[in-house]
Amino acid sequence: MSNQAVNTSPLSTHEPGVVGIYGVSGSGKSTIKTNLSQALAQEFIFYEGTEVLLKAVKRDLQAFKNSDEQTRLQGRTQAIRNIVQSSTESGKVAVVTGHFALPSKQESIFHEIWTPADEASYNLIVYLEVSPDHLAKRINQDENRGDRKVRDPEQLRDWQEQEIHGLRAKCYSNNILFVSVNNDDPSAAKITIEKILKAFSRHSEKKQSAQLLSKLESIFGPAPQKKEDPKPHDAVLVFDGDKTLASQDTGELMLPKTNTSDQATPLKQLFSSDLGYSFAAWSQAALLYDALGDDAAFDKQCEDVAVQVNIHPVFVEMLKSTRDTKHVRAIVVTCGLQRVWNKVLEKAGLSDVLRVVGSGRFSEGFVVTPEAKKQVVERLQKGYRQYVWVFGDSESDLPMLQAADDAILVVDGQKRSQSTQDKIRAALSDGLRPRQLLMSGPGSSWLKDTRAPVIYMNNLEFRKALSGDFHLMHTSDTSACKLLATPMRDASISSATLRKAHQNAGEYIARELIAKKIGLQQYDTDHVQEGKTTDGWRLFHENKITIIALMRGGEPMALGVSEVFPQAMFLHAKKATNVLPEHLHGQSTVILVDSVINGGGTAVEYVKRVRGLRPTIQVVVVTGVAQKDAVKEKGKMEEQLKGCGEVTVVALRVSENSYQGKGGTDTGARLFNTTELEKGREDGQQDGQQDGQEDGQEDGQEDGQEDGQKDGQEDGQEDGQKDGQEHGQEHGQQEVVAQPGSAA
Structure with a gap:
């Protein structure tokens, strides 16, 4: 045989893929393959691994076994390459039976026959695991395979364990999915594997994204298509599940250590492997759940885990309070099992206020990854125009925490892994600025970092916006106030000098009061010593603040506020309706600035306008x-x-x-030096009023005289007519009475 080196470089990515059905002798590979081929012939093409191998080397099995190691490697490499080519040409997923290791001549040692070409070719390995006693019994009763040696159960256990551990390690290192399915009952195993294969043929990150959007639509309805279309809510609270809503980790409870010799649980082994937190890793995690049994067994285990999970009482109270408002909606977006979290919420009485977007088993066709969590947040922000609060605790939550409008890092007193701590600190260095919500009281945080300040549940801005009270902050009795207010009250000062005084007051209010109300945020800034950084501070969420100057009197003071907070948006408004939805979209706080509050009617009008557009936004009103x-x-x-x-x-x-200034004493007139104009208008109004009164009196007198003469004439005519009639009647009566007397 030739000693030419074998080309074992990785194959290029191929579609639609290759699946291996692996297991020790007697595990039932051929039977499963035959049964699956009858059910899945349309989408899959099936191979018996040994047959493909012997065809590739063009010799019988015994001759192949007797050949040297180099020849056997070449044969196995060519066989898997032929399968990949056939899969690509047919457009079907290839399913092939195979071995990972075979007994050596010493019988107690098992020699791996896995090749670099296998690593480059397989996308999924399904391992048929059978109890050693079942294996021994099958081999003993299999009359058609006299070539198989009857082995004791202990030896079969060792062989099987070596294959499982070896294959899992190879798969995790080479981006290959791996699942071990119990095949003590071949009919049940066939059902499970069939579901897995069907899901595998449709499995891709792109398709998962489409499913994700569909799930969101089932919860929130279709996204508004136009700016004028009403939003379903104003804010959405997005919660991670494990170690965020509750202290427990449902994944660890579902998949505990299988034996005492394991250093970590299956999930920890997985995520500490080369797969990390990739799409393949979360797909692999979903496959682990498929190995737990049939639907009934899986549901029972989900139920058992849900009973052990208790949502933090402060979250229960907060979430139940959202029943009373249409402005806030909450969802759980978890890489964990949706079925478990649905049961947890049902137990807590929260099913009506909290929906779940979570993973299923691989066979159920949907996996949530950290990147998918981020997609949920971005879709809610851009598609549904929502202000999104994210509550998370770990490395897998970082993408959605970074995308959030408001990021809340939940700390429950449990120490996180060093890897998680390092990743979160790295995210802080990259600009993430979450606030820590402590579940176990002060001093319980493992993260002692000024870049992640502590906040308490009742201080979350959306809660206060919905149910908070009216507050007043001022500096009336301070020396600074007395000095700043003096030029503002001086009647001899106006125009640019007065505007500067108002701007100075705005800057002082910003630094002294607004910063205290909203809070500060630490960031790194360059130090004067080259190559070093030092702590810098700015207003919390400064780039998510809208400053609105109520025109015209509020502009100078608003400019002072803007001077201190340069990252904030600045807006002029002559009337409340000038404030539009786009001015507040994605903003955390609105600062309304007017020079004077007398009765407060103008400020109230603006506040109500803002609340109508963004019910959960923080509102601060600034005045001199x-x-x-x-x-x-x-x-x-x-x-x-x-x-x-x-x-x-x-x-x-x-x-x-x-006292309320008018005309020439109006603050706006003094600020912009229009006092004479305002006085002129005021004098004009007064003159107009006087002229109107005089004209009214003159017109009234003239009208009175005319009306009197007219009324006198009319009355005289009426009286004359009346008197004439009365006199005529009287004379007639006298004449009639006198005639008889005369006649007599």
């Missing part, structure tokens, strides 16, 4: 001076804003003086 009756507890603004959630007024000072 607020009239006490308007902003006091149970004052005018609080009464008018009932039902509007939390609204915070931040003012430089609060005044008990109820």
